Amino acid sequence: MRISEIDTPAILIDVDVMEANLNRVANYAREHELRLRPHTKTHKIPALGRRQLDLGAVGLTVAKTGEAEVMLATGTPDLLVAYPVIGQKKLDRLVEVARKTRVTVALDSLVAASQLSDAARQAQVEFGVLVETDVGLGRVGVAPGDELVALGKGVANLPRLDLEGFSFYPGHIKAMDELGEAEIGKLSALVERTVHQFRVAGLPVRVVSGGSTPALFHSHLVAGVNEIRPGTYIFNDRNTVECGAAQWDHCAATILSTVVSAARPGHMIIDGGSKTFSTDRLVTGEATFGVVREAPGALFHKMNEEHGYIDLRRADKQDFQVGDRVRVIPNHICVAMNLHERVFGVRGNEVVETWTVAARGKLQ
Ligand SMILES: Cc1ncc(COP(=O)(O)O)c(C=O)c1O
Structure with missing residues (x-):
């Protein structure tokens, strides 16, 4: 099949760019002896x-129990749920996952830990645990130090929990400019101190897990970190480029639109809006929603559910006709993937793979 035969809107993944992205990060992790x-x-x-596993990843990370269930199909030896699992319904499902592969949960409360331990005891399984600390994002995680x-x-x-170490998510570090590098320095001092406190307290630090895509290639500068969990790097997107962690030709995913x-x-209207691209803004806060590859300088400035508004007045190319097709690099590919049932792997004009997005909508 050729790209011209795909109906729109549709996510296209350039398989060669994706493969290069995967290898770049696998090599980086290997070079710096970081678990991926x-x-x-x-x-x-x-x-x-x-x-990702075949390229050397030690395991996979998920946010949701439903994603963990889906990712069992990879045959992974290890799954990290980097999200507190709260409530009996989810725990009943997670113990079933834990019967099939090793499961570690990152959590930030004794409430979450006790629930996990009770579920593990009842089901006669064991969970790994990473205690989560907040290093600046102000999302989950207790304060570093005594807490x-x-x-x-x-x-x-707690019974049947195996504490492996601690985890954090440096999502507050976006652009890797001078300020970002100063933040990496602060983070490094904080993590190093925390590792020391764990050792003094007799707690394990087998795993010190951090790492987002924007700060990815600075991970080896964070003293004590031995694991990274980037996600976006597989495709990259407009935000990754904006952060300085990728270049435009590292963006594997585009959204084909008519x-x-x-x-x-x-102006022109394309056949995708917030239900195709997501409403995530650019990391700088700018309210534009993607880059139209065929029309540099165009402003994708507004969306309704099924309409994308493109202002062409400053674009290099302006003479678009009804029926023309364009490829848009989205701001945030992770959310866009969750909106599509299938995506297409392409090489040049050929469609070489069709993938079902099996974990889309797995919010529980
Ligand atoms: C806990 C956690 N770890 C890792 C990641 C991956 O980071 P990125 O999306 O920057 O690749 C995320 C992203 O949201 C996350 O929330």
Whole structure:
């Protein structure tokens, strides 16, 4: 099949660019002796998780129990749920996953740890645990220092939980400019101190897990980190480029769209809006929603559910006709993937793979 035969809107994955992205990060992790547990929330496709494992990943990361269930199909020896698992329904499902592969949960409360321990005891399974610390994002994670050590000690005393170390998500570090590099320095001092406190307290630091895509290639500068969990790197997107962690030709995913209206001079409407691209803004806060590869300078400035508004007045190419097709690099590919049932692997104009996005919509 050729790209021209695909109906729109549709996500296209350039398989050669994806493969280069996968290899770049696998090589980086190997070179710096970092464990790589890629976050599969970006692609949500077991075949791609399998590819990450074949390239040397020690396991896979998920956010949701439903994603963990789907990723069992990769045959992974290890799954990290980098999200507190709260509530009996999820725990009942997670113990079934834990019967099939090793499962580690990153959590930040004794409530979560006790629930996990009770579920493990009842099901006669064991879970690994990473205690989560907040290094600046202000999302999940207890404060580093005494609070984290106390949580670690509490977890270490609970039956059928195996404390492996601690985890954090440096999502507050976006652009790797001078400020970003200063943040990496601060993070490094913080993590180094935390490792020391764990050792003094007799707590394990077998795993010190951090790493997002924007800060990816600076991970080896964070003293004490021995594991990274990037997700977006497999495809990259406009935000990754904006952060300086990728270049435009590292963006493997584009959203193929058709021009459905060119009625308004200087503007066009494409057949995808917020239900195709997601409404995530550019990391800088700018309210534009993607880059139209065929029309540099165009502004994708507004969306309704099924309409994308493109202002062409400053674009290099302006003479689009109804029926023309364009490829748009989205701001945030992870959310876009969750909106599509199938995506297409392409090489040049040929469609070489069709993947079902098996973990899309697995929010529980
Ligand atoms: C806990 C956690 N780990 C890892 C990642 C992967 O980071 P990125 O999307 O920058 O690749 C995320 C992303 O949201 C995350 O929330």
